[in-house]
Structure formats: C-alpha cells, structure tokens
Amino acid sequence: MKIVVCIKHVPDTEAKIKIGPDGKSPDLAGVKMIISPYDEYALEEALLIKDKDPATEIVVATAGDDGASASLRQALAMGADRAIRVDVPGSGGDALSRARVLAEALRAEAPDLVFTGKTGVGDDEGQVGPMLGELLDRPHVGAAFALAVEGGRFVAQRGIEGAVEVVEGDLPAVIAWDKGDHPPRYASLKGIMAAKKKPLDVRAAGGSAAATVVRESLELPPPRAAGRILKGDAAETAHELARLLREEAKVI
Amino acid sequence: MGAVLVLLERRGGDPKGSSLQALSTARKLADASGDPVVALAFGAGASSCAAVAGAHGASKLLAVDDASLDLYVPEVYAATLAEAAKSTGADTVLVPGTSLGRDVAARAAARLSTGLLSDVVEIERGAGGALRGKRPVYSGKAYAWASVPQARPAMATLRPNVFPAVASGSGPAEVVPTAAAKVPARCKVVRLETAPAAELDVAEASIIVSGGRGLRGPENFSLVRDLAAALGGAVGASRAVVDAGWIPHAHQVGQTGKVVSPSLYVACGISGAIQHLAGMSSSKVIVAINKDPDAPIFKAATYGIVGDVFEVMPKLTEEVRKIRADA
Numbered sequence: 244m245k246i247v248v249c250i251k252h253v254p255d256t257e258a259k260i261k262i263g264p265d266g267k268s269p270d271l272a273g274v275k276m277i278i279s280p281y282d283e284y285a286l287e288e289a290l291l292i293k294d295k296d297p298a299t300e301i302v303v304a305t306a307g308d309d310g311a312s313a314s315l316r317q318a319l320a321m322g323a324d325r326a327i328r329v330d331v332p333g334s335g336g337d338a339l340s341r342a343r344v345l346a347e348a349l350r351a352e353a354p355d356l357v358f359t360g361k362t363g364v365g366d367d368e369g370q371v372g373p374m375l376g377e378l379l380d381r382p383h384v385g386a387a388f389a390l391a392v393e394g395g396r397f398v399a400q401r402g403i404e405g406a407v408e409v410v411e412g413d414l415p416a417v418i419a420w421d422k423g424d425h426p427p428r429y430a431s432l433k434g435i436m437a438a439k440k441k442p443l444d445v446r447a448a449g450g451s452a453a454a455t456v457v458r459e460s461l462e463l464p465p466p467r468a469a470g471r472i473l474k475g476d477a478a479e480t481a482h483e484l485a486r487l488l489r490e491e492a493k494v495i
Numbered sequence: 496m497g498a499v500l501v502l503l504e505r506r507g508g509d510p511k512g513s514s515l516q517a518l519s520t521a522r523k524l525a526d527a528s529g530d531p532v533v534a535l536a537f538g539a540g541a542s543s544c545a546a547v548a549g550a551h552g553a554s555k556l557l558a559v560d561d562a563s564l565d566l567y568v569p570e571v572y573a574a575t576l577a578e579a580a581k582s583t584g585a586d587t588v589l590v591p592g593t594s595l596g597r598d599v600a601a602r603a604a605a606r607l608s609t610g611l612l613s614d615v616v617e618i619e620r621g622a623g624g625a626l627r628g629k630r631p632v633y634s635g636k637a638y639a640w641a642s643v644p645q646a647r648p649a650m651a652t653l654r655p656n657v658f659p660a661v662a663s664g665s666g667p668a669e670v671v672p673t674a675a676a677k678v679p680a681r682c683k684v685v686r687l688e689t690a691p692a693a694e695l696d697v698a699e700a701s702i703i704v705s706g707g708r709g710l711r712g713p714e715n716f717s718l719v720r721d722l723a724a725a726l727g728g729a730v731g732a733s734r735a736v737v738d739a740g741w742i743p744h745a746h747q748v749g750q751t752g753k754v755v756s757p758s759l760y761v762a763c764g765i766s767g768a769i770q771h772l773a774g775m776s777s778s779k780v781i782v783a784i785n786k787d788p789d790a791p792i793f794k795a796a797t798y799g800i801v802g803d804v805f806e807v808m809p810k811l812t813e814e815v816r817k818i819r820a821d822a
Contacts, residue, residue, distance in 0.1 A: 338613075368611075385594075
C-alpha cells in the first residue's frame with residue numbers, strides 16, 4: 244500500500260490575523276506556522292495504516308515555498324517515509340492551481356490512496372480534495388471521519404447536516420479527512436532525528452495556467468458593539484435575559 | 496451574459512432551504528442582465544421540484560429523474576453539473592454551500608477548469624461582469640473579496656442562511672428531462688445514517704446553545720440540551736469538551752469545528768478561546784454565561800451574565816419556556 248498525504252503549511256489556529264501591507268494577504272511576521280489541522284488528521288490516519296502494515300509507504304507532499312519544508316519535516320518526524328515539495332511562491336495561488344501542481348507530482352507516484360484534510364486552515368475552501376479526485380481521474384470522498392479498506396474497495400463515513408453518509412468505492416481513491424477518532428501523534432525524539440535523514444525532494448512546478456480565482460482584498464470583521472452585562476441574581480438575570488431576547492433582540 | 500445555473504439539493508423530495516436561497520440569489524444576479532435562471536435536480540421525482548423552482552425564479556428545471564442518484568454520487572453529480580453548465584451556456588453556476596454542494600462544486604470546477612468562490616456571504620457582478628464574492632477566511636477572523644475575472648462559467652457556493660429565499664409567485668419552471676453524464680461511478684453514498692435523536696445540526700440551526708468546560712463534566716450537558724430544546728435550537732460545544740470526549744466532534748463550533756452564524760448563540764461555561772470566537776462571532780446575537788467576569792467571551796457578547804451556569808441555566812430554561820408558551 245502506498246499513501247500520499249497532501250498537507251498545507253498554515254498559520255496556527257490560535258494566531259491573530261493582521262492585514263498585510265498589500266491589503267490582500269495576512270501579515271504573517273512572527274506567526275507560528277503549523278501543518279493544517281485536518282491534514283494532520285489525514286496524516287495520522289495514514290500512519291495508523293502503516294502501524295498495522297509496516298510495508299505501507301507514506302509520502303507527504305505539499306505545494307509551497309521553502310518555509311513549508313518545516314511542515315514536511317514535521318510530518319517525516321511523525322513517521323512519513325519521504326517528502327515532496329513542489330516549489331511555488333507562497334502556498335501556491337488559488338485552489339485549482341494548487342490542486343494541479345499536486346496532481347502532477349502525484350501522477351508519477353501512482354498511490355493507492357491520496358489523503359488530505361477536508362479543508363486548509365486560512366483559505367477555508369475545501370476545494371483541493373475533490374479537485375484532486377477529478378484531476379487524477381479517481382473517486383473521492385470529502386470530509387470522511389472513518390475509513391476501512393479491504394481488497395481494492397473502501398467504505399468511508401462522512402458527516403453531513405444531521406446525518407452520516409456511508410460511502411463505498413474502488414481504490415485507488417482520494418480521501419479528504421475530517422476529524423476522526425484519532426488525535427495526531429507527537430513526533431518522538433527518535434522520529435525527529437530520523438526525519439533529518441529522510442529524503443525531501445524539491446521539484447519545480449510545471450507550466451501552470453493563470454489563477455482562476457483572484458483575491459482582491461482582505462478585511463477584518465467589523466468590531467462588535469459593546470455588550471451589556473445583566474445585574475442581579477440567577478433568577479433576575481435569567482428573567483431579564485429572556486425578556487431582552489424576545490422584546491429587544493427579537494430572536495426568540 | 497448567459498444563464499445562471501443553480502444546483503438544487505433535495506432531501507425528502509423537496510429542495511432544501513439553502514437551495515431556494517441559491518435560486519433567489521441567482522434570480523437577483525440574472526435580473527440585472529436579463530438572463531434566465533436554470534435549475535438542476537437529481538433523483539427520482541426530480542421534476543416535482545418544478546413548482547417551487549419556478550416560484551423562486553427558475554424558468555427551466557433540468558430534471559435528472561434517476562433513482563440511482565437519490566443519494567450523492569460525487570463523480571456523476573459533478574460531471575452532470577459540468578455538462579449542464581455547458582449545454583445551457585451558463586455564465587455563472589451557484590451551488591448551496593452545504594456538505595454536498597461544496598463537495599460537488601469543487602469537483603465540477605476542476606472538470607470545467609474554472610474558478611470557484613467558496614462559501615460566499617455576499618455576491619455581485621463586478622467590472623466586466625466578473626463574479627465577485629465576499630467570503631470568510633481564517634474561520635471568520637477575516638473576510639476576503641475574491642473574483643473570477645476570466646474563467647467561465649464562474650462558480651460560487653453560498654453560505655446557508657445568509658441569503659434570503661424569495662418566492663416571487665411565478666409559475667412552475669419548464670421541465671427538461673436530462674440524462675446523467677456517462678462517467679464511471681467508482682464511489683457512491685450507499686445509505687444515510689441519522690443520529691439517534693435526529694438532532695438539529697449546528698451548521699443549519701438558527702439558534703445554538705453551546706457548552707464548555709465550565710459545565711465540569713459530560714453529565715451536566717443536559718443543562719445545555721434542556722435550554723436548546725426550550726429554544727428549539729441545536730447543541731454546540733467548545734473544542735476543549737470535544738477533545739475531552741464529552742460530546743462528538745459534529746457539535747464542535749470553532750476553527751477546527753463548524754463555523755456558524757445563527758441569529759442567537761448562547762455560550763455557557765465557555766471562556767472564548769480565539770479559535771472558538773472565530774467560529775461564532777458573526778452570530779447576530781451572542782449571549783455569554785460564565786463565572787469569570789474577565790472571560791474573553793464577554794467581549795463578543797451582546798448580553799452577558801456573570802454567574803454560575805448551574806444556577807443560571809435552569810432558571811433561563813424555565814423563563815424561555817414561559818415566554819414561548821405565552822406567545
């Protein structure tokens with residue numbers, strides 16, 4: 244079994260977002276960067292498959308600039324076997340451009356499974372997983388939280404509004420992961436040492452087409468008007484709150 | 496300019512509310528240029544959507560009346576949507592921003608080599624007719640305006656419950672029986688499993704009551720459920736209590752959970768970590784109940800009660816029941 248896990252190097256979810264000088268992108272100076280959380284869930288699921296079957300090869304791939312190598316090293320330290328970075332400026336433009344350069348790198352790998360997160364923190368588009376399915380001509384499951392693979396077939400579960408979809412299909416396939424039952428492991432000291440010797444292959448991006456989606460501007464949400472703290476004991480404040488919700492806010 | 500194509504997502508036969516919102520938004524975009532709105536629906540009895548599609552602005556309904564497509568088949572849905580965009584000469588494709596909609600739109604966009612604006616909360620046509628949209632990024636910590644300047648059809652998914660659904664009273668849409676695209680279906684949804692209590696999902700709810708660490712243990716989540724039930728809302732949770740295993744991840748609100756914007760969000764025993772605030776701070780009205788007067792959640796709150804959740808919540812549930820019973 245060969246699994247390619249596509250990851251994205253993103254600002255920490257605890258980071259405050261500031262607008263950069265170009266008015267379009269965030270100012271990331273001094274911001275801690277991490278593997279996008281859903282990609283990390285995807286990596287953990289791949290590592291669990293390898294734990295059961297050590298013959299499994301896990302390749303971790305990203306489209307990004309040199310900074311993204313840190314997330315690839317982190318993935319290698321957690322247990323991936325080797326890494327590919329397709330060298331693109333920033334995080335590679337719009338989703339379709341990113342999916343294209345990743346698909347191109349993945350074709351030669353011919354993996355049984357392509358894993359990624361259901362969405363990358365930041366752009367929050369959730370486009371790359373389904374796009375990889377289309378570009379690689381493979382079935383895909385978006386936002387899976389459980390997966391069983393047997394004899395060239397898979398069964399995945401995916402949460403939708405108020406229900407769970409049970410999805411069955413053929414390998415090879417692309418699975419975009421939601422948070423499942425397995426929190427990502429920490430890299431061990433041994434893993435961190437071993438990661439330094441694992442191959443990290445940097446490739447030039449092939450001739451990519453112009454971006455189809457263009458960011459025009461980035462703005463912070465308007466500050467919320469100052470709220471009101473209700474005074475009194477539990478009974479009084481509860482009574483007053485219910486009244487305000489009905490008569491002033493008109494939401495109940 | 497060309498037609499505006501809208502994917503209708505059906506549940507239990509009828510289009511979901513988010514699909515009617517997409518249709519009405521399409522009607523508004525199309526009115527400015529005098530273009531038709533065309534709807535596309537999958538599954539047995541798809542043509543039965545003609546009346547409601549027509550009332551919400553569609554002049555035609557492409558009905559893929561095929562029982563094998565009652566449940567989501569990603570490859571076939573995406574290829575058929577792409578073919579419909581071509582056959583109708585669509586300039587714009589709007590899709591409800593639901594789990595299904597966002598998934599199928601991304602695959603179809605790759606098939607059409609076009610641009611997709613995900614999860615927009617505002618949409619318009621800019622210079623030269625290019626589709627522009629405003630969308631939350633970093634889970635709502637910021638908003639980006641983005642556009643699809645050249646590629647056609649331009650696509651967008653619309654965040655549910657942001658755009659109004661407007662029934663104009665027009666007659667039924669003309670039904671055009673349409674065949675599904677002939678592509679392999681190498682994966683498909685074989686069945687739906689509903690949550691035992693058929694719980695209301697936070698992503699679709701207009702009222703959400705969320706609980707956090709201040710509840711001290713999973714056994715006390717009944718306080719949250721009781722208040723949610725009294726309000727007719729959904730049950731949400733902070734990341735801390737989901738990580739602690741008190742409640743499944745489907746309930747998590749925040750950057751690694753669901754980003755929500757209900758009309759009322761009640762945060763109970765939640766301190767308001769930045770990643771939680773990112774997921775709910777665009778709610779219309781926010782109520783915070785917390786013992787700690789310095790909790791960051793109070794900065795986002797419209798109404799705050801500094802107090803013990805164990806005392807305040809039962810009283811509030813009682814008051815809400817009373818006030819709703821009087822209505």
